[in-house]
Amino acid sequence: xxxxxxxxxxxxxxxxxxxxxxxxxxxxxxxFAKQYAVFSTNYGSNDLEFVPFGKSERTRxxxxxxxxxxxxxxxxxxxxxxxxxxxxxxxSANAYTNFDMTSYLFTSTDNFYEALEHLIQYxxxxxxxxxxxxxxxxxxxxxxxxxxxNPDWRVYFNTLKAMYINHPNRIDIAGTxxxxxxxxxxxxxxxxxxxxxxxNMALFVVGDLEWERVLxxxxxxQRSYGSEILGMEVERFxxxxxxxxxxxxxQESLSVSMPMFNIGFKETSVGERGEALLRRELSTEILLDMxxxxxxxxxxxxxxxxxxNESFSCSYTLTPDHGYTMIGGESKDPKxxxxxxxxxxxxxxxxxxxxxxxxxxxxxxxxxxxxYFDSLEFIANNFISYHFKGINLLDYLDTLKSIGFExxxxxxxxxxxxxxxxxxxxxxx
Numbered sequence: 001x002x003x004x005x006x007x008x009x010x011x012x013x014x015x016x017x018x019x020x021x022x023x024x025x026x027x028x029x030x031x032f033a034k035q036y037a038v039f040s041t042n043y044g045s046n047d048l049e050f051v052p053f054g055k056s057e058r059t060r061x062x063x064x065x066x067x068x069x070x071x072x073x074x075x076x077x078x079x080x081x082x083x084x085x086x087x088x089x090x091x092s093a094n095a096y097t098n099f100d101m102t103s104y105l106f107t108s109t110d111n112f113y114e115a116l117e118h119l120i121q122y123x124x125x126x127x128x129x130x131x132x133x134x135x136x137x138x139x140x141x142x143x144x145x146x147x148x149x150n151p152d153w154r155v156y157f158n159t160l161k162a163m164y165i166n167h168p169n170r171i172d173i174a175g176t177x178x179x180x181x182x183x184x185x186x187x188x189x190x191x192x193x194x195x196x197x198x199x200n201m202a203l204f205v206v207g208d209l210e211w212e213r214v215l216x217x218x219x220x221x222q223r224s225y226g227s228e229i230l231g232m233e234v235e236r237f238x239x240x241x242x243x244x245x246x247x248x249x250x251q252e253s254l255s256v257s258m259p260m261f262n263i264g265f266k267e268t269s270v271g272e273r274g275e276a277l278l279r280r281e282l283s284t285e286i287l288l289d290m291x292x293x294x295x296x297x298x299x300x301x302x303x304x305x306x307x308x309n310e311s312f313s314c315s316y317t318l319t320p321d322h323g324y325t326m327i328g329g330e331s332k333d334p335k336x337x338x339x340x341x342x343x344x345x346x347x348x349x350x351x352x353x354x355x356x357x358x359x360x361x362x363x364x365x366x367x368x369x370x371x372y373f374d375s376l377e378f379i380a381n382n383f384i385s386y387h388f389k390g391i392n393l394l395d396y397l398d399t400l401k402s403i404g405f406e407x408x409x410x411x412x413x414x415x416x417x418x419x420x421x422x423x424x425x426x427x428x429x
Contacts, residue, residue, distance in 0.1 A: 012028065023202045064179050070097045116218070290358060
């Protein structure tokens with residue numbers, strides 16, 4: 001058992017690694033009525049090529065299978081659904097799949113340990129049959145069609161398609177109707193046995209709970225694993241992604257009252273993990289705050305001029321194998337917004353960023369991070385996500401404080417460029 005204390009955050013973290021390789025984390029939150037647990041695998045929709053557990057040949061599976069697997073994990077061997085037991089215990093459960101991770105979680109105010117036992121056991125008890133796999137295909141196909149008509153989803157994925165040429169990031173997390181109908185029971189078991197092995201997973205618990213009981217519940221709820229699985233490392237493969245973007249612009253028409261847009265900046269150099277990745281992420285986020293977010297000259301000019309409205313947002317995403325900025329919202333003239341984005345970047349490149357503004361933004365970011373530690377969901381979900389990238393969330397604040405003005409200036413030159421920029425627009429029909 002290990003214990004890490006952060007005196008600035010006034011938080012402590014308990015950690016242990018079980019004999020089967022599963023990592024268990026617990027953060028006590030005295031006085032909180034709510035408890036939260038998330039059980040995650042380092043496996044998302046981008047993991048399409050790998051060597052399956054027990055086999056020697058590399059394989060490529062159907063697009064959308066990680067999301068399909070998430071759906072199927074709730075089905076129990078007795079014909080029931082994992083949600084039924086959570087409902088009996090009075091806890092709220094959910095799950096999600098993104099590009100890099102799949103998570104199963106619940107929130108409770110009572111019956112926590114019974115719910116934790118159930119969470120660990122059902123995620124370790126796959127039950128796939130030809131019949132139940134076939135039945136799920138129609139349900140997921142409907143979900144895909146629903147998202148095809150969602151303008152927010154379309155403008156987002158069209159931006160990714162414009163940025164990426166080969167990377168699976170350009171493929172919808174749920175796959176396509178065609179790829180979903182090709183998924184088989186055997187393929188699901190290959191993915192499950194490879195990526196749901198305990199050493200590829202982590203459990204995070206937070207609340208006014210007892211560490212010893214959390215650990216004992218995690219240990220006693222484990223299924224038996226053969227010795228061949230211990231120490232197994234997943235071999236996964238991603239296609240080579242060129243620095244160039246796929247298309248400069250994608251336009252589509254849907255039922256919207258005003259054009260929706262996303263301006264994307266593709267990260268052309270990736271591969272970092274740990275502190276290096278976090279430094280780049282934080283430096284870029286501070287830069288975007290300074291250049292474009294509410295409070296910036298850009299935002300004031302475009303908002304008062306009617307080019308953007310309250311829907312305007314700006315975010316940055318970085319993982320070890322991909323990264324991008326997205327600037328978007330609604331506008332009567334998305335191309336004009338894009339011109340302004342580049343114009344402001346050019347002006348600041350020429351005249352320089354303001355040091356005083358940088359210090360203000362950094363202080364605001366530190367304050368926001370401290371405030372987020374009141375949210376159990378924020379702590380648990382971000383801890384696991386960063387953990388899979390080689391980062392300890394408790395080190396976040398120290399890294400943020402160490403970001404210098406030069407780090408941010410460097411990101412302006414590296415990242416906000418014309419050649420890595422794309423535009424996605426959804427026009428009214």
